[in-house]
Amino acid sequence: MADRTILHIDGVSKAFGGVQALYRVGFRVAKGHIQAVIGPNGAGKTTLFNVITGATCPDEGRIVLEGMEIQGRPMHELVARGIARTFQNVELFASLTVLENVLVGRHVRTRCGLVGAMVRWPWVEREERGARDAAMELLGFVGLEEVAHKMSGDLPFGWQRLVEIARALASDPRLLLLDEPAAGLNAVETAALADLIQKIRSRGITVVLVEHDMNLTMDISDRIVVLDRGRKLAEGTPREIQADEAVMEAYLGRKG
Amino acid sequence: MTGKRRLWATTAFAGAIAVASMAVSNAYHQQLLTVIGIHTLLALGLNMLMGYAGQISLGHAAFYGLGAYGTGILTTHYGWSPWAAFPLVLVAAGAVAYVIGRPTLKLSGYYLAMGTLGLGIIGHVIFREWDSMTGGASGMVGIPPLQVGGTVLSLGRSGMILVWVVVLMAFFFCDRLVDSRIGRALRALGDSQGAAAACGVDTGRLKAVIFSFSAVLTALAGFLYAHLVGFISPSSFDFLMSIRMVTMVVIGGMASIYGSLFGASVITLLPEWLHVFSDYEMMVYGLVLMLVMIFLPQGLTRGVLDALEGVKSES
C-alpha cells in the first residue's frame, strides 16, 4: 500500500489564534486517484491545501510526498517537486495574457535567467519556443486556444478557472490540488469540468479536489475525506460516505 | 511587445537619435538632452523595480551616487582608467542591492520603502562626510572624460550621442527582459505575489535580483554623469533625487518602458522652464505624485493614451 501512496497527511494541525482550522488530520492519497476533500465552509479545506503547498507551516504533523517529508519547505521547491494548485477565488495575473499566465506556470520547468533573457542565447530561444508549445497544448487541452492572446482579466469567469487549471498543469505536476473548481460555474460548465478532471487523471496526474458540495465529487472521485471544523469526520469511497449516517446527518443535516 | 514591433520601435528610436544628434547644435540644448538621457536611464532602472515587480525604493539616489562616486574615486584618487572602473562600480551596485534586498524584500513592501530610505540617507551621508575620498560637501572635481579610441566624449555632441546610444541599448534589453521567463515572473509578482509563488516563482530571490538589476542601471547613469560633467557633489544624490526618480516613474507610467522617457523629460524640463519651480520642487513633486496616483494610477502616458482611445472609439 505504501508505494501506492503519493501523499501522506499525518496528524496535521493548524490554528489561527483561537480558531483550530485543522486538528490532527490524517489520510493518504493514492497515486492516480481523484481524492475529494469535502466539508462545510470553514471546515479547513483551504488551510489543508495551504499546508500541503507550503503556503502555511503546520503547527504539528507531517506531510509526506512520495516518501519525503515536505512540511515547511518553500513553495517554489514544492512546485518543482510536482505539486500544483488552483485557488478558490481564481487568482490569474491580470496584466498578463492568457498564454503568458500559462507560461508563468511553466516557470519551474524552464531555466532562463536575467542575463539569458536579455542576450537570448540560442538555447533560450529554444526553451521559450518549447514552453510556448507546451502552453498552447495545454490551452488546447482545456479548450481555450483561441483566446490565448487575450488579457486574462477579460475572460468570463468560467474560462478564467480553466486558464488557472492550464497554468497549474504547465508545471508538469504529479499532484494537482483544485480548490473548489466548480464554485461559480453553471451546470453545463460543471459537467465539462468533471470530464476535464477525469482527463487530467488519465494523464497520470493525481488530483485532490476540494469541494463544498457533494454532487460533483460523488460522481468522479475514488475516495472522499470529510472535514468538519478542522477534524476528519469520515473517510471512504463515495458509496461509503453516502451510506455514512453520521456524515449525512452531521454535515448535510446541519447545512439544510 | 512582439519581436517585430520591438524591431520597429528600436529602429525608429535610433533614427530619432541620429537626426537629433545632427540637428541639435546649441550647446545648452545638447546638455539638456544629455541630462534627459541620463534621467531616462534612472527612470527605466527604477521602473523595472516599481512598475514591473511592484516594489518601491526611496533610496535609489544612493546607487546613482555609488556609480558616480565609485568611478570618481577610482579614476581621480587611484588613477584607474574609466573603463576599468566601469565593471567594478556596476558589480558593486548590483552586489550592494542584492545583499540589502535579499532580507528586506522577503517582507512586505513597506520594509523595502523603509530600508531603501535608510540606504539613501546613509549613502548621502557618506558622499558628504567622507572628505578625504569624496571631497565632502564641496564635491569632487577633475573626473576624467571617457575616451573611445582617440575620441574624447565630453559634454556636448559626443556626450549626448553616447548617452542616447546607452539609453537605446537599455530600452532594447529591458524590453527583451520584460518579454521573457523572468519578465513574466516579475509581472506576475506585481499582480499577485501569492499566485506567483504558487506557480513556483522564488519571489524573495526574484525581487532581490530585479532590485539588483535596477541598481546596476542606476549606477550606470551615475557613471555616465560623473564622466560627462566631470564634477559631482552630494546634493545631486540626496533624498530629493530619489523622490525625483520616483516621480519620473509615476508620471511616465508604471510598467511602461517608453513612458520612462516621457517621465524623465517632464522632470528635467519643468525646472528649466519654470524657475520659480526650484524653491518648491519637493512640494510640486508631492502634489504630482498625489494627483497622478489618485486620477491616473497607470501614469500619465498610459492614462492619456487610454483617454484618447476612449475618445476615438466613441466618435
Ligand SMILES: Nc1ncnc2c1ncn2[C@@H]1O[C@H](COP(=O)(O)OP(=O)(O)O)[C@@H](O)[C@H]1O
Ligand atoms: N490566514 C488566516 N487567518 C486567520 N484565520 C484563518 C486563516 N485562514 C483560515 N482561517 C480560519 O480557519 C478556518 C478554516 O478556513 P478554511 O481553511 O478557509 O476553510 P474552508 O476552505 O474549508 O472553507 C476558518 O474558521 C477560517 O476563518
Ligand SMILES: [Mg+2]
Ligand atoms: Mg476554502
